[in-house]
Amino acid sequence: MNGMTQQETRWIRNFVDGRFVDPVDAEGFDDIDPATGRVVARVHEADRAIVDRAVTSARRALADWAETPVRERTALLRRAADRIEERFDEFVAAEIADTGKPLVQARDLDVPRAMANFRTFADIVAAAGQESFVTEMGGGRRALNYAVRKPLGVVAVIVPWNLPLLLLTWKVAPALACGNAVVVKPSEETPATATLLAEVLAEVGLPDGIYNVVHGFGANSAGEFLTTHDGIDGVTFTGSSATGSHVMKTVAPRVRPVSFELGGKNAAVVFDDVDPTEAMDGLARAIFTNTGQVCLCTERVYVQRSIFDDIAAGLVERAQALRLGDPLDETTTTGPLISRGHREKVRSYLALAEQEGAKVLTGGATPDLGADLEGGAWIEPTLWTGLTNSNRVVREEIFGPVAALIPFETEAEAIALANDTEYGLAASVWTNDIRRGHRVAQSMNVGMSWVNTWFLRDLRSPFGGMGLSGIGREGGESSLHFYTEPTNVCVQL
Numbered sequence: 001m002n003g004m005t006q007q008e009t010r011w012i013r014n015f016v017d018g019r020f021v022d023p024v025d026a027e028g029f030d031d032i033d034p035a036t037g038r039v040v041a042r043v044h045e046a047d048r049a050i051v052d053r054a055v056t057s058a059r060r061a062l063a064d065w066a067e068t069p070v071r072e073r074t075a076l077l078r079r080a081a082d083r084i085e086e087r088f089d090e091f092v093a094a095e096i097a098d099t100g101k102p103l104v105q106a107r108d109l110d111v112p113r114a115m116a117n118f119r120t121f122a123d124i125v126a127a128a129g130q131e132s133f134v135t136e137m138g139g140g141r142r143a144l145n146y147a148v149r150k151p152l153g154v155v156a157v158i159v160p161w162n163l164p165l166l167l168l169t170w171k172v173a174p175a176l177a178c179g180n181a182v183v184v185k186p187s188e189e190t191p192a193t194a195t196l197l198a199e200v201l202a203e204v205g206l207p208d209g210i211y212n213v214v215h216g217f218g219a220n221s222a223g224e225f226l227t228t229h230d231g232i233d234g235v236t237f238t239g240s241s242a243t244g245s246h247v248m249k250t251v252a253p254r255v256r257p258v259s260f261e262l263g264g265k266n267a268a269v270v271f272d273d274v275d276p277t278e279a280m281d282g283l284a285r286a287i288f289t290n291t292g293q294v295c296l297c298t299e300r301v302y303v304q305r306s307i308f309d310d311i312a313a314g315l316v317e318r319a320q321a322l323r324l325g326d327p328l329d330e331t332t333t334t335g336p337l338i339s340r341g342h343r344e345k346v347r348s349y350l351a352l353a354e355q356e357g358a359k360v361l362t363g364g365a366t367p368d369l370g371a372d373l374e375g376g377a378w379i380e381p382t383l384w385t386g387l388t389n390s391n392r393v394v395r396e397e398i399f400g401p402v403a404a405l406i407p408f409e410t411e412a413e414a415i416a417l418a419n420d421t422e423y424g425l426a427a428s429v430w431t432n433d434i435r436r437g438h439r440v441a442q443s444m445n446v447g448m449s450w451v452n453t454w455f456l457r458d459l460r461s462p463f464g465g466m467g468l469s470g471i472g473r474e475g476g477e478s479s480l481h482f483y484t485e486p487t488n489v490c491v492q493l
């Protein structure tokens, strides 16, 4: 067991019907710290029986929770946010141990966003009204049409490893606020914070069975046991496009609704009238945040030719200024990839890029960070030129700290290049001509388009993608549309 003796084993357990399940058969897998490669815990893999118990307990608890007054449900969400704040350092430490991400990111983004997700959806659901219409039929006859929203039911929540707590609570908060029960399947790479959240929700009084956590993998494991379960009323999934497509097929026979946040190959378009420093600082964030492991990250940078060399030089300077190292060091800006396996995938694209004619401006190698970190999944931030939209590394999602810089001449050419993709998640436009900013941002075939910024989020706005990047939107009212089923009532007056 990778150097951990039996008595040292710290188990990360499944959480079903309000209590942790003790691993009797010790069936499990290692939870590995990607910064060092060390095993930090053993995770109890949920078998089909445990997944069935989770779904069954969710169904049993659903009716009372659905009947719970909205003000009580939203008050509980606010208590959950407060309790996360009280246990803030535990969540930060757990997220870092699972992902290797720098302290400054877990502290300033991941955990604060979890609190914000709970508080925002408490506000939105508490204030949500119902739709109604007075129908005039002529001759003085009228009818009243009004919609009442009921919970979708038992929702399967399947999330990835890059922003584990942020993405989990982005779904769980509105789902619970709307009166649903959830069965969560966190990524096998990052089981810790979903499990810690189970403790918090129990501490703030969430009824048993409303929040369940089952650990495991996808196919022939907890993920598939969950999506194929008859007791599931809908699936909200964040992950790769390929897995999303598979999940869609899995639930199709039972025609269950899905909400998909999938992959991306996001573009930035940089015009020659930009403030260079603002643009290069923003672009460096967009490329390298979370070691490029954010679905919104930029992997294609289109730069107007007259400033191409200056922007390229500035991005190289910023890439080389990134500090890879001990995640707990406050000066560390960039962590490892999530796993050695994912690093092999990213490395394969580094090799492919060179075969496709890329010129490496910076990066491309494995950094030497000293003995303590040599077991980690480290890779250098990398920038390429010399590529075109016909190259695989410019078309396929890599999900690492890499980007291709490609020149353009005209606005029309830039829009065509940026939209030349099967994905459609996010884009950014950098220009001081604000009318052009609006125009080009609207021209992007994506779910979210930023102008002179990136990853600036208003949680009330619709979030999601088109094409291979997903189905549906979550955020603000959009979340209510997925997590509830409206019944329209028409009354002859």
Ligand SMILES: NC(=O)c1ccc[n+]([C@@H]2O[C@H](COP(=O)([O-])OP(=O)(O)OC[C@H]3O[C@@H](n4cnc5c(N)ncnc54)[C@H](O)[C@@H]3O)[C@@H](O)[C@H]2O)c1
Residues within 6 Å of the ligand: 158, 159, 160, 161, 162, 163, 167, 185, 186, 187, 188, 216, 217, 218, 219, 222, 223, 224, 227, 238, 239, 240, 241, 243, 244, 246, 247, 260, 261, 262, 263, 264, 294, 295, 397, 399, 425, 465, 469, 470
């Ligand atoms: N659009 C977004 O908001 C968003 C956010 C984060 C990550 N992503 C995407 O996620 C990918 C990286 O995350 P990942 O590697 O965890 O993705 P992944 O698709 O491999 O796994 C995502 C989750 O699905 C589970 N899963 C895998 N196969 C399954 C199956 N057959 N049935 C049920 N569950 C299954 C996994 O265990 C994991 O919990 C990237 O493509 C990234 O773009 C998208």
Ligand SMILES: O=C/C=C/C=C(\O)C(=O)O
Residues within 6 Å of the ligand: 162, 163, 167, 170, 293, 294, 295, 296, 457, 463
């Ligand atoms: O990796 C993808 C990041 C998704 C971010 C959100 O879902 C969000 O900001 O609400």
